[in-house]
Amino acid sequence: MEKSVVFNGKLLPYLLLAPQLAITLIFFYWPASQAIWQSFLREDAFGLNSEFVGLENYQALFAQPEYYTAIGTTVVFSSLVTVLSLGVALLFATQADKNLKGASAYKTLMIWPYAVAPAIAGVLWFFIFHPTLGTLARPLRVMGFNWNPMLDGTHAMILVVMAAVWKQVAYNFLFFLAGLQAIPKSVIEAGAIDGAGPLRRFWTIIFPLLSPTTFFLLVVNIVYVFFETFGIIDAVTAGGPAGSTTTMVYKVFADGRLGGDLGGSAAQSVVLMVIVIALTAIQFRYVERKVQY
Amino acid sequence: MANVTLRNVRKIYPGGFEAIKGVDIEVGDGQFCVLVGPSGCGKSTLLRMVAGLETISSGEIDIGGRVVNAIEPAERDIAMVFQNYALYPHMTVYNNMAYGLRNRRMPEAEIKTRVEDAARILELGTMLQRKPRQLSGGQRQRVAMGRAIVRQPKVFLFDEPLSNLDAKLRIAMRVEIRKLQRRLNTTAIYVTHDQLEAMTLADILVVMNGGKVEQIGNPLDIYQKPATTFVASFIGAPPMNLMPLDGLRRQLHGADAVPAEAGQLGIRPEDFELGETVPAGGVGLDLRVDAIEHVGAETYVYGSRQDADGDDRLTATANDVIVRLPGVTAPEIGARIRAVAPRAKLHLFSADGRQRLPV
Numbered sequence: 001m002e003k004s005v006v007f008n009g010k011l012l013p014y015l016l017l018a019p020q021l022a023i024t025l026i027f028f029y030w031p032a033s034q035a036i037w038q039s040f041l042r043e044d045a046f047g048l049n050s051e052f053v054g055l056e057n058y059q060a061l062f063a064q065p066e067y068y069t070a071i072g073t074t075v076v077f078s079s080l081v082t083v084l085s086l087g088v089a090l091l092f093a094t095q096a097d098k099n100l101k102g103a104s105a106y107k108t109l110m111i112w113p114y115a116v117a118p119a120i121a122g123v124l125w126f127f128i129f130h131p132t133l134g135t136l137a138r139p140l141r142v143m144g145f146n147w148n149p150m151l152d153g154t155h156a157m158i159l160v161v162m163a164a165v166w167k168q169v170a171y172n173f174l175f176f177l178a179g180l181q182a183i184p185k186s187v188i189e190a191g192a193i194d195g196a197g198p199l200r201r202f203w204t205i206i207f208p209l210l211s212p213t214t215f216f217l218l219v220v221n222i223v224y225v226f227f228e229t230f231g232i233i234d235a236v237t238a239g240g241p242a243g244s245t246t247t248m249v250y251k252v253f254a255d256g257r258l259g260g261d262l263g264g265s266a267a268q269s270v271v272l273m274v275i276v277i278a279l280t281a282i283q284f285r286y287v288e289r290k291v292q293y
Numbered sequence: 294m295a296n297v298t299l300r301n302v303r304k305i306y307p308g309g310f311e312a313i314k315g316v317d318i319e320v321g322d323g324q325f326c327v328l329v330g331p332s333g334c335g336k337s338t339l340l341r342m343v344a345g346l347e348t349i350s351s352g353e354i355d356i357g358g359r360v361v362n363a364i365e366p367a368e369r370d371i372a373m374v375f376q377n378y379a380l381y382p383h384m385t386v387y388n389n390m391a392y393g394l395r396n397r398r399m400p401e402a403e404i405k406t407r408v409e410d411a412a413r414i415l416e417l418g419t420m421l422q423r424k425p426r427q428l429s430g431g432q433r434q435r436v437a438m439g440r441a442i443v444r445q446p447k448v449f450l451f452d453e454p455l456s457n458l459d460a461k462l463r464i465a466m467r468v469e470i471r472k473l474q475r476r477l478n479t480t481a482i483y484v485t486h487d488q489l490e491a492m493t494l495a496d497i498l499v500v501m502n503g504g505k506v507e508q509i510g511n512p513l514d515i516y517q518k519p520a521t522t523f524v525a526s527f528i529g530a531p532p533m534n535l536m537p538l539d540g541l542r543r544q545l546h547g548a549d550a551v552p553a554e555a556g557q558l559g560i561r562p563e564d565f566e567l568g569e570t571v572p573a574g575g576v577g578l579d580l581r582v583d584a585i586e587h588v589g590a591e592t593y594v595y596g597s598r599q600d601a602d603g604d605d606r607l608t609a610t611a612n613d614v615i616v617r618l619p620g621v622t623a624p625e626i627g628a629r630i631r632a633v634a635p636r637a638k639l640h641l642f643s644a645d646g647r648q649r650l651p652v
Contacts, residue, residue, distance in 0.1 A: 184377060186377055189344075190440075193366045193367060195367040195396035196392070
């Protein structure tokens with residue numbers, strides 16, 4: 001067992017923790033508590049006064065058919081983004097893990113998209129696939145494909161999913177690569193001697209041994225698709241056309257910021273928070289146990 | 294049932310580094326061949342080439358009458374035990390052993406029989422449902438062995454399988470491996486840097502250095518007649534004393550003369566006796582005792598030569614001589630002693646140490 005060093009000072013540990021605690025309190029707990037409080041209030045149209053309305057905001061929310069549409073959109077969007085960004089990243093990482101020429105340059109380039117801010121990534125994709133301006137939209141039309149994410153909800157969804165995946169693959173790639181490199185080479189060689197071909201080795205040895213990494217990334221990616229893809233959606237489609245890419249987090253913004261319904265928007269963010277907490281808890285409770293070996 | 298033959302095998306890495314410089318080895322069916330040498334001598338690379346984990350740059354490797362150069366590891370009918378055991382950490386002991394059989398689509402009933410047989414032989418019967426992390430080092434080692442034996446391969450390959458175990462367990466497992474291999478009568482190639490392991494396990498001992506075979510043969514023959522000074526100093530602990538002949542020529546002249554091309558003399562520590570009279574044709578070294586090591590059954594006396602007559606080719610180490618005495622009686626530190634060795638116990642080598650010469 002490792003021995004731990006014991007410091008007797010009482011003040012120093014708190015001082016060292018203080019900056020992180022302050023950030024957490026100011027930027028996470030305080031806004032979250034404000035959101036909860038605000039979800040019980042109704043503000044007048046001019047923001048001059050507000051009254052306590054109890055659960056009325058929640059009742060109104062769940063009576064809205066658009067809200068269920070947003071939940072459905074979120075399920076589709078988040079499953080697609082999570083599965084694709086994990087899958088693509090894993091594919092890239094397994095290729096980069098091979099001893100190929102230029103692998104290190106490839107690895108460095110792979111990480112670049114992560115450094116791009118979500119809104120900027122969104123603008124890039126918006127322009128590349130813009131039905132009239134886009135450099136890639138034109139060839140699509142030339143090939144006879146009537147590409148128009150401004151009018152077609154499915155096209156819009158494909159576009160935001162691609163943008164969100166593109167952005168997240170870099171991060172997942174990095175962790176998968178590190179995970180792959182942590183697998184002892186001899187275990188894979190033992191598999192080869194034991195008569196397992198490359199695919200069988202991957203599914204019976206490498207993939208199970210990567211499962212702690214995959215699990216970690218699953219949690220991170222779900223949080224990512226639920227919250228951080230907001231910037232991409234806003235820049236690419238602004239939730240349109242006709243609400244077909246309005247995810248739950250985008251609806252919080254649209255209703256609160258654009259629609260001025262602060263109480264209703266706060267209620268939505270509380271619901272969103274509960275869902276993400278529940279999802280994370282479920283993952284830790286049921287999935288994590290299975291990934292430890 | 295398989296011979297393993299290596300014919301002029303070479304390994305050249307893309308950078309131009311030649312790790313294996315033309316090796317010929319012939320291992321008969323059921324024989325236990327040990328590759329021994331210092332780290333970096335290419336012994337592990339050679340074993341990995343036999344396994345198919347490294348490509349062969351030139352030459353041929355033949356397993357059971359079939360050249361396997363272009364054959365995948367899985368198709369070579371070999372099993373390998375790795376230094377770090379390379380167990381599948383997410384599988385139970387049972388599944389670790391069954392994995393290779395399942396990959397070969399063996400019926401589950403037969404897998405069960407084979408795994409349970411192996412578990413009984415290796416005393417792993419109660420641990421079949423455990424995961425590797427719940428096992429001790431010695432148990433993991435046995436699982437790795439089990440994984441190799443359930444396959445009933447033509448050849449076992451061992452890559453320093455005991456070096457992660459503590460000293461006591463290492464000796465016990467060494468005996469186990471030898472017994473197991475005899476019982477199964479499977480050809481084995483075993484890599485180690487431990488000369489004691491090499492001596493005790495081998496039917497055929499291959500001493501390697503710098504990508505080449507220094508000597509091949511029966512362990513005792515190699516011990517008694519090392520072909521080069523490298524082998525002489527590598528095999529045997531404490532190592533053979535090697536010294537330049539020049540200062541000793543006045544003892545070895547006339548009828549006792551040694552071949553003119555001989556440049557170095559070797560004497561094993563246990564071949565010395567303490568005494569005044571030098572046996573006819575033998576040598577006597579006058580030593581000052583520098584240190585004594587008692588190991589119980591025997592005593593090592595570390596002395597420095599006082600008879601070296603200012604020959605500037607003598608280095609400090611060539612002046613140091615180790616004498617092994619039986620029991621616990623030993624001279625005092627600082628005492629002057631004479632260590633004598635008979636003619637039959639002398640080893641003569643050419644000046645560059647590459648050639649053994651008749652005494």
